[in-house]
Amino acid sequence: MPSVKLKRLLNDHHSDQAPHDPQRQDIVRVEKKVSELIEAIEQADIGAQHSKQYQKQIADAFQRSATTQKKLAPFKELDQENNLSREELLEGLEKLLAENQFDSRINTPKRGRLVQKGVMFILSILLIIVGFAMIIMPAPPSFELFTVYHFNINDGVTIMDLVSLLIIFGGVLLFVINFNKK
Numbered sequence: 001m002p003s004v005k006l007k008r009l010l011n012d013h014h015s016d017q018a019p020h021d022p023q024r025q026d027i028v029r030v031e032k033k034v035s036e037l038i039e040a041i042e043q044a045d046i047g048a049q050h051s052k053q054y055q056k057q058i059a060d061a062f063q064r065s066a067t068t069q070k071k072l073a074p075f076k077e078l079d080q081e082n083n084l085s086r087e088e089l090l091e092g093l094e095k096l097l098a099e100n101q102f103d104s105r106i107n108t109p110k111r112g113r114l115v116q117k118g119v120m121f122i123l124s125i126l127l128i129i130v131g132f133a134m135i136i137m138p139a140p141p142s143f144e145l146f147t148v149y150h151f152n153i154n155d156g157v158t159i160m161d162l163v164s165l166l167i168i169f170g171g172v173l174l175f176v177i178n179f180n181k182k
Contacts, residue, residue, distance in 0.1 A: 074099075120178040127171030134164035 046054075078084075078092045139160055150156040 117178055120174060124171045124175035124178060127174065128168055131164045131166075131168030131171060134167065135161055 074096050075093075078089065078096060081089075081092075084092065143160060145159045147156040147158050148162065
């Protein structure tokens with residue numbers, strides 16, 4: 001049985017290490033879960049398509065972990081320096097936060113951001129279309145409140161036209177801001 005050998009090797013490997021090291025505890029936890037996963041895979045009847053899908057999910061998880069660790073490395077280095085005063089630590093942290101774009105959205109799925117961008121795109125296009133429709137379509141005289149500038153006796157720029165231009169500007173601004181984000 002390969003899983004028994006794997007467990008024995010893992011137990012022998014763990015007895016050499018210090019149990020209080022946080023990184024080592026993470027490795028032990030992952031190794032335990034990997035051995036459980038191996039055991040479950042050996043006992044299950046999984047098709048090739050599902051197998052590839054699971055392999056991709058596992059590879060993506062390791063990639064996200066590596067990326068997060070890479071982004072956290074400068075902060076951990078600052079934390080390891082014991083000879084710094086509180087002021088120096090605060091200055092170092094301020095500098096790191098200014099240099100590194102680090103927030104809670106690092107591990108959020110990109111699909112959520114894609115959906116958000118799609119909704120904002122549709123909303124901005126709708127605002128632009130409604131604004132142009134308000135300008136192009138004739139409005140009843142009671143709806144056109146005040147004419148700001150007269151082209152001739154029967155036509156001019158009304159307050160409704162200016163409001164329509166503001167709606168168009170809002171749609172364009174929303175469009176630009178939505179796709180200008182990093």
